[in-house]
Amino acid sequence: MDNLLTQLSQSAKGLVGTSMFVAMSAALSYFKIVLIPKTLEIGFSSLALAACAFTYGPVVGGLAGIICDNVKYFLNPSGPYMPLFEFLTGFIYGLFFYKKKITLPRVILARLTIVLLINIVLTPLWLHLLYGKAYIVYVQARILKNILMFPFDVFLLYTVLKATKQAFHLN
Numbered sequence: 001m002d003n004l005l006t007q008l009s010q011s012a013k014g015l016v017g018t019s020m021f022v023a024m025s026a027a028l029s030y031f032k033i034v035l036i037p038k039t040l041e042i043g044f045s046s047l048a049l050a051a052c053a054f055t056y057g058p059v060v061g062g063l064a065g066i067i068c069d070n071v072k073y074f075l076n077p078s079g080p081y082m083p084l085f086e087f088l089t090g091f092i093y094g095l096f097f098y099k100k101k102i103t104l105p106r107v108i109l110a111r112l113t114i115v116l117l118i119n120i121v122l123t124p125l126w127l128h129l130l131y132g133k134a135y136i137v138y139v140q141a142r143i144l145k146n147i148l149m150f151p152f153d154v155f156l157l158y159t160v161l162k163a164t165k166q167a168f169h170l171n
Contacts, residue, residue, distance in 0.1 A: 014056055014060065017052075017055060017056065018064050021048045021051055021052035022048075022052070024048035024051075025045040025046075025048035025049050025068040026045070028043070028044045028047065028048055029075075030076065031043075036141065042149060044156070045072065046089055047157065048068075049065050049086065050110075050160065050161065052064045053091070053094035057099075058090070058091045058092075058093075058095045059091070060090075061093055062094065063087070063090070065083070065085075065087045065088070065089055065090030066083045069081070069083040085118050085122060085123065092110065092113055102165060104154075107157050111153055115150065115153075120139060120146065124138030
């Protein structure tokens with residue numbers, strides 16, 4: 001009986017925590033820098049998703065990504081709807097950070113994986129399929145943006161994960 005209460009308590013804490021990160025991600029989605037509408041934007045909502053994946057693991061991070069994308073699209077439908085990218089982002093962050101020490105090399109490698117796989121390969125492919133412009137046009141714009149933003153993204157991600165670790169007393 002005591003074990004069952006512990007499991008229910010953990011499930012409730014996880015559900016509430018994940019909901020909090022989803023709400024934070026939705027709120028952060030309103031703060032973005034638009035360079036080219038519907039094509040090239042700088043956003044901050046993935047920071048909450050990374051914190052969720054760090055706290056609860058890759059599967060919860062991926063599922064939270066899908067929920068985040070649905071909530072964000074419902075509140076402010078801008079651009080194409082593709083929850084798979086948010087799932088992959090949460091899942092990848094979970095693989096890199098869940099129950100692992102947060103180090104600068106790990107954050108750099110995680111961010112580099114997201115940039116190369118999702119931002120440089122998959123997103124331009126999806127935009128090409130949707131809007132028909134040449135694939136290389138989308139790739140070139142994203143390469144420049146990601147090179148310029150990489151140090152800033154790594155700094156923000158590292159800072160958010162360290163704060164999450166301290167707030168949730170993890171590791």
